Amino acid sequence: MTTQTLNAAILGASGYTGAETIRLLAHHANVRIGPITAHAQAGRSLGDLFPHLHPFAERNLVKAEDVNWDGVDVAFGCLPHGTSEEVLGKLPDHVTVIDLSADFRFRDPRTYAVHYGRTHTHPDKTRSAIYGLTEFAREALANRPPIIACPGCYPTASLLAIKPLLEAGIVLPIDIIIDAKSGVSGAGRGLKEGNLFCEAAEGIHAYSVGQHRHAPEIEQELSLASGASVLVNFTPHLVPMTRGELVTCHLKLAHGAEVGDVRKVLSQRYAEEPFVKVAKAGACPDTRWVRGTNLCLLAVFADRIPGRVIVVAVIDNLVKGSGGQAIQNMNSAFDLPESEALTMEPLFP
Amino acid sequence: MTTQTLNAAILGASGYTGAETIRLLAHHANVRIGPITAHAQAGRSLGDLFPHLHPFAERNLVKAEDVNWDGVDVAFGCLPHGTSEEVLGKLPDHVTVIDLSADFRFRDPRTYAVHYGRTHTHPDKTRSAIYGLTEFAREALANRPPIIACPGCYPTASLLAIKPLLEAGIVLPIDIIIDAKSGVSGAGRGLKEGNLFCEAAEGIHAYSVGQHRHAPEIEQELSLASGASVLVNFTPHLVPMTRGELVTCHLKLAHGAEVGDVRKVLSQRYAEEPFVKVAKAGACPDTRWVRGTNLCLLAVFADRIPGRVIVVAVIDNLVKGSGGQAIQNMNSAFDLPESEALTMEPLFP
Amino acid sequence: MTTQTLNAAILGASGYTGAETIRLLAHHANVRIGPITAHAQAGRSLGDLFPHLHPFAERNLVKAEDVNWDGVDVAFGCLPHGTSEEVLGKLPDHVTVIDLSADFRFRDPRTYAVHYGRTHTHPDKTRSAIYGLTEFAREALANRPPIIACPGCYPTASLLAIKPLLEAGIVLPIDIIIDAKSGVSGAGRGLKEGNLFCEAAEGIHAYSVGQHRHAPEIEQELSLASGASVLVNFTPHLVPMTRGELVTCHLKLAHGAEVGDVRKVLSQRYAEEPFVKVAKAGACPDTRWVRGTNLCLLAVFADRIPGRVIVVAVIDNLVKGSGGQAIQNMNSAFDLPESEALTMEPLFP
Amino acid sequence: MTTQTLNAAILGASGYTGAETIRLLAHHANVRIGPITAHAQAGRSLGDLFPHLHPFAERNLVKAEDVNWDGVDVAFGCLPHGTSEEVLGKLPDHVTVIDLSADFRFRDPRTYAVHYGRTHTHPDKTRSAIYGLTEFAREALANRPPIIACPGCYPTASLLAIKPLLEAGIVLPIDIIIDAKSGVSGAGRGLKEGNLFCEAAEGIHAYSVGQHRHAPEIEQELSLASGASVLVNFTPHLVPMTRGELVTCHLKLAHGAEVGDVRKVLSQRYAEEPFVKVAKAGACPDTRWVRGTNLCLLAVFADRIPGRVIVVAVIDNLVKGSGGQAIQNMNSAFDLPESEALTMEPLFP
Known part of the structure; x- marks a missing residue:
């Protein structure tokens, strides 16, 4: 493992994801927080x-275009989509880009265009970007790819719950219903009446x-x-809390599969993972x-309807769903201990 | 319509449903609040x-066994299940019973026994009780039945959403998924750590x-x-708010049916109802x-998955899901204006 | 008393005070809601x-300048300060103005200019407006004054607590400390990051x-x-709740006065009031x-420091602190039952 | 400084203060969490x-009387008052006691008896215990006293705000008004209706x-x-939030003193402190x-009333007001870096 100190830029620090990335990096043993932009x-x-x-209170915010990129090793993109790819797409090659926006999540820029209403200006870069759901991306991350696209908060929770089950063929790829619930911080710091x-x-x-x-990202x-080709029912709800996200996945079991098999597949898949844990039968994880x-x-829960299963996942949308997974990806890409700066206990109550 | 003044007893006024029933009855033109028990x-x-x-602050709470039932016309049962049927089952015949507990909701006392872990001591009464989902029970209510069992809060919202669709045959009676969210008042005033x-x-x-x-009540x-014989996936979640309940029903359309048909069936079914309204396409009702x-x-919402539909219902669990529907049932049974005491606007913000 | 039906205009219905005034007027026996402006x-x-x-969902919002004032009896001004006096100052004489903004609260327009940073364009009208703290203004209200200035939410609670004590000479007019706490709705519906x-x-x-x-309004x-000439320490705090306001008044007793005397003065002053109540010794009123x-x-509470007393007042800032008191003033000015439309019980829990 | 690893017992881990102490100790470089009792x-x-x-999920809770104290260096007392001194008073001498309860806070056991309604069974120990408001206790802590009594949450905030001002003689020791606001976690995990x-x-x-x-503790x-001999007006309020405490101190300036002097005294007193900071003029600290x-x-804020000043302090009641200050005291007493395990950034939003 490396013992280097990385110089990290934070692009777009006026929003919650930027602030959260800084909060988490503050005590990272191998990172120095460099330019902070807004x-x-x-x-x-x-x-x-x-x-x-507090430790960064005196730091000045600069414009992204005024950053001197010499000596910057890694850039965390905390910009709104659209702005993100335009800024990040032009960074010098020596900077590893970790993007928390949606801009590099789609392998097909046409899908991006359909859902984000704009033509991608760096289509080749989005095609080659790595989708950084860390637990499923380590091989690609090990090569330190130029652009790592961090998954959205809902996709993170949903994919961690469902992806191993589809890979194992234990649930069917049809009628996948993801009933999701998120705290308000998922909507960002923008001034909207609903927030x-x-x-x-x-x-x-x-x-x-x-x-x-x-x-479409989950799909x-x-x-x-x-x-x-999978389609999902994805139905999000806004919950009166600041942080936290819970997805309730209502799934059809493959022929012959049972609820206990589902728990076993997930337990085995994540047995060695530091950040994904399967609760004991009966426990109801809370954000x-x-x-x-x-x-x-x-x-994992039994459904009253035979042949079905319910899988619940909870995350903190600003950490595993955003800044935390971004750092986990950086740690992985730079061959640092994957848990560095991410070992805190939950704040409860 | 009658112009009588009913003398109403409230049984079990130390919990939220009892208090809510009193709050709502306070200004009912045809009701005088009589004995209040705890x-x-x-x-x-x-x-x-x-x-x-405030207007009832000086009222003394008495034990149910000390009530003189002469002159009492109607008893609102706000007792815990089990206690409820034991107390209400013995009331004199001239008292119309409106029970907010679960005790008289099951037409088959064996189902009750399975799910509530006790043998019903008044099986005949539960067999003949009227399940008081008002919008579907008016004919039976018009005869002023001796016992009206008010539906649970979740069943109220769920049935108002789904029942007309099954009756119309526009959704299938299989794979009915009800992902439900409730405020904490649904758990009552009991001292539990989780509350x-x-x-x-x-x-x-x-x-x-x-x-x-x-x-099983919904089923x-x-x-x-x-x-x-319908089985449902019913998955409730506890939301950090006091009042309010939202159910998200994920349903399969009958062959050939479309989302617009679902909205039409509901709109027609409830066109004349004072308390059930179908939102315009695109609106997302909020508790x-x-x-x-x-x-x-x-x-009503289109699902991304063809052949499916999503129906959302919101209620106040303590009003339509409890004390309010109880009064609506009383109004209906006693031939009073059905909206009497129930015409307030929501408290927003 | 009159049995007329008043035609009421609501000016500035896009904010919370306007919406609350409409909510409360919805079932007023003597009011028809006329023009609604934004x-x-x-x-x-x-x-x-x-x-x-819901009952007014289809009503169109019009501009204030497009209202035909013929037939309008009373106008509730729910506009921002500044705008308020400019609009309300020009209304025809037959319209009784009930202003919920700050614009007509100051008897001296120079005080207004100092604190609101603008010169009043209707200085004579503010001099002659009635300060509508209803419990202290009935005599003036009985003449149906052209402009009634409803007190601010904090002044309402503070004055109801302190004013009778100063009038009785039982507390000293020095070192008056008002430590206030308000829910977020007091800040309105404007898009500010802090909200x-x-x-x-x-x-x-x-x-x-x-x-x-x-x-300065309290002063x-x-x-x-x-x-x-009284100066007050007024220290407000923002509390994470939507509605509710609590003021804690830390006061010096006059020589020889005791805590019991304070409770007695308040109890006697408000003995006949429908909307002001003095709690029993020991009770801690909750919003x-x-x-x-x-x-x-x-x-009223004893202080540990001899010669001092603590008086707490709680109100709903949007009702007694805004729309409710406005209607109370209208009722009083038009010789209607003062509690009309204002007799609901609190929504608890 | 020492490089030892301390073996720490947590007594009374079923409440919030115990859990919070464990949360904070989890990553302390010099502490191993030993026996955990309930x-x-x-x-x-x-x-x-x-x-x-999570890292301690499998740890078994034992009774305090079953702990083998050999090899235990420090005991964090997170017990209810009364129980606390009875258990802690009997521990072997080699165990340094850090008590988070009220039992050893009073230098005079008679004061304790008056306010806690019981006779102290270890009066000599309370007389010699160190009142561990760390910033004012370092000299005494350096001797590793046998019992360190951590201040209450409200006293911590209040004393940090007021004590240097009295020491400097810049505010008067009369008419000290502390209007306090706390989140619900201050009331503990006990099952009370109000919580x-x-x-x-x-x-x-x-x-x-x-x-x-x-x-009396503040006094x-x-x-x-x-x-x-100082008496204080101490008026606490319960605020709908989990963590956080804010005290608003309304004080009289000494003759000739000005608001700027107050800010200067506090700034100088805490200039070198890692955990106490004075906000810039105009800033309103938020919990x-x-x-x-x-x-x-x-x-520090100017009062509208001449000769007065307002000082606000905010803390997290479970950290600086409880478990955090306890660890700060341990660090100080054991000559460890005072900030060890206490350097995290706030969780915002």
């Missing part, structure tokens, strides 16, 4: 935007039903896993049990 | 338990997966609606839009 | 902005310390009550006990 | 009680006004600081800016 907020100090990042405290507290609603852009990966951490907890 | 808390004033019920603020705030988890007692009614009211809002 | 949102339906206002769920949930902070514009009224209602609860 | 829950695994403590989600969410109330047991320390950390942020 666009509209350039010129202000990071402490003005995020007073909780106001008074509009989000003390209530729940579904949103983007059948139309959420994480659905891409599940199709690769199953060899078939509080992973808050602030890079963990994903899975649980 | 067991462990008998002898205390209602204001000691529920300081928000503490620090354990319920800022997180979400599934519970009683595949084993919740509202599942009973859907089986009646479809003529087949905040019904908070404190007897309303149920429904919405 | 500026940026004109042309949309009210249901687009506030889906919970986002993720920024307001799970934390508390003080704001505008020593500089909040409700301080104006307490100076009138005491005959001296939940008034949520959704026009009530103000007061409580 | 009374009613003995025999269960820690994971049964606190599933979020239920439905009773604590969406509202605020004062409690124990004039009677809270943290008042003890402020009296020592000022040389006079979110310290959540999950051992930080205390202070801010």
Whole structure:
């Protein structure tokens, strides 16, 4: 393993994913936080935007175009989609790009164009980018690819739950129903009425039903896993909490398969994983049990309807679903201990 | 219509359903609140338990066995299951019983025994009780049945969403998946660790997966609606909010049926209903839009998977899911205006 | 008393105070809701902005300048300050104006200019407006004054707690400390980062310390009550809840006065009031006990420091602190039953 | 500095303070977590009680009386008061006791008896215990005293704000008003109705006004600081959030002192402190800016009333107000780096 110190740039630090990446990197033994960028907020100090990042409060935010990239080893892209690929696509080759946006997640730029409403300006780069669901990407990551596309928060939880089951052929690649629930931080720091405290507290609603852009992303990966063209029912709900994401996957068992087999497949697949754990039968994982951490907890339940199974996954959308997995990918790509900076316990209560 | 004043007893006023029934009855033009009972808390004033019920703060709580039933017209049973049927089963015949517990919901006392772990002591009464999902029970209610069993909160929302679709044959009676989300008040006022603020705030988890007692209740009614023996996937989640319940029903369309047909069936079925409304296409009903009211809002969404449909229902679990529907049933049974005492607007924000 | 039906206009219905006024007026026996205005949102339906206002969902929002004032009896001004006096100051004389903004609260337009940073364009109207803290304004309201300025939410709670004590000379008009706590709805529906769920949930902070514009308003009224020029320490805090306001008043007793005397003065002053109640010794009023209602609860506590007393007041900032008191003022001015449309019980839990 | 590894026992791990101490110690470079005790829950695994403590999930809880104290270096007492001194008072001399309960906070056991309603059974030990407000106790801690009494959460915040000001003589030791606000975790994990989600969410109330047991504790320390006998107005409020505590101190300036002097005294006093910071003029510290950390942020504000000043302090009640300060005290007493295991950034949002 390397003992180097990496110089990391954070691009787009005015949002929650940027701030979370900084929070997690703050005590990384092998990372020095280098340039921190923002666009509209350039010129202000990071402490003005995020007073909780005490050690970096005096750091000035600069524009991405003003960064001197010499000596920068890795860039975390925390920019909005669209902006992201335009900025990241032009970085010098010596910078390893870890993108937290959606811009490099699709292997086919046409799919991206359909769902994100714009033509990709670096189609070759998105074709060759690595989809960084770490637990399934280590071989590719070991080559330190130029661009690592971190999965969306919902896809992270959904794929960790379903992908091994399709690969094992133990559930069917049809009628996959993912009923998802997320805290409000998943919507970012943008000023939208629906994200106001008074509009989000003390209530729940579904949103983007059948139309959420994480659905095609999940479908891409599940199709690769199953060899078939998979469509999913993906139904997200906004929950009055800040962090946390839970997906409830309602699945059809393959002929002859039983619930215990499902638990066994997942347990075996993740037996050596530091961040994915399968709960004991009967336990109902709570997002509080992973808050602030890079963990994903899975649980398997019998359905009352024969031939079906329910798999639940919980993550912290800002950690395993965003900044934490990004760091896990960096650790993996740079041959650092994969858990470095990611070993904290959940903040409970 | 009658212009009488009914004398109503509230049995079991130390819990949330009892308090909510009193809150709603407080300004009912045709009801006088008579005896208010509690067991462990008998002898205390209602204001000691529920300081928000200002007009009744000085009312003394008495034991159910000490009530003089002469002159009492209607009894709202807000007791725990088990206790409920033992107390209510013995009331004099002139008292119309409206039970908010589970005790008289099952037409077959053996089903009750299986799921509630005890033998019903009034099996004949449960066989003849009316299942008071008001919108489907008016004919039976018009005869002022001796016992009206109010549906559970989850069954209320689920049945209002699914029952007309099965009756119309537009969705299939198989693979019915009800992914449900409830606020914490659904768990009552009992002292359980999981209901503490620090354990319920800022997180979400599934519970009683595949084993919740509202599942057989839903199955009973859907089986009646479809003529087949229906099993459902019923997966409830605890959401960090006090009131509100949302069920997301993932359904298979009958051959040839389309999403628009589903919206049409529901719209027609509820066109004249004061408390059930179908949202416009695209709207995502929020539990905040019904908070404190007897309303149920429904919405229909296309699934990405062909041949499927998603129906969402939201209610306030303490009103339409409990005390409000109980009063609606009373209004209906006593030939009072059905909306009396139930016309408030939601408390938003 | 009158049996007329008043035609009420709501000016500025895109914010929470406007929506709350409509919610409360919805079932007022003597009011018909007439024109509903908004500026940026004109042309949309009210249901687009506030889906919970079901009976008015189809109502179109119009611009204030497009209202035909013939036949309008009363106008509720729910506009931002500045805009408010400019719009309301020009209404025809036959319209009784009930303003929920700050624009007509100051008897001296120079004080307004200092604290609101603009010159009042209707200085004579603000001089003659009635400060509508209903419990202290009935005599003036009985004459149906042209403009009624509803107090701010914090002043409402603070003045109900302190004013009778200064009038009785039982506390000193010096070192008056008002430590205040408010839910987020007090900040309105505007898109500010601090009002986002993720920024307001799970934390508390003080704001505008020593500089909040409700301080001079409180000082104006307490100076009138005491005959001296009163300054107050007013320290507000933002609490992670939607509705509710609690003020904790730390006061010095007059020589020889005791805590029991304070409770007695308040109890006597409010003995006949429908909306102000003094809690029993020992009770700690909770904002939940008034949520959704026009009530103000007061409580008196001994201080550990001799010669001091603590008075707590709780209100719902959107009802008694805004739309509810506005309707109470209208009822009073039009000789309607003062509690009409304001008799609901709190929504608890 | 030492490079030893300390063997630490956690006594009373079924509550939040015990769990939080374990969470923080989990990655302490010089600590191995040894025996973990509970009374009613003995025999269960820690994971049964606190599933979020993943690395210790399999650890068995034992009764305190069954612990073999050989080889244990330090015991963290997380027991209820009363139980605490009875258990801790009997530990062998080689164990350094760090008590998070109130039992050893009072230098005079008679004061303890008055406020905690029981006679101390180890009066000599409480007389000689060190009051571990770390920033003011380092000299005494350096001698590794047998018993370190960690301050209460409210006293921690209050004393950090006020004590240097009294020591400097810049505020008067009279009319000290501490208006305090705490999250629900301060009330512990006990099953009390007031701590239920439905009773604590969406509202605020004062409690124990004039009677809270943290008042005499604050008075003890402020009296020592000022040389006079100090009484304080201490008025706590319960805020609907899990973690966090904010105290608003309303103080009288000494003759001639100004607000800027107050800020200067605090800034100088804490200039070298790792965990106490004074905010820039104008900033309003938020409990979110310290959540999950051992930080205390202070801010100084001008009062509208001349001759007065307002000082605000925020902490995380479970860290600096409990488990974190306990570890800080251990680090100090054992000559370890004082910040070891306490350098995490706040969890925001």
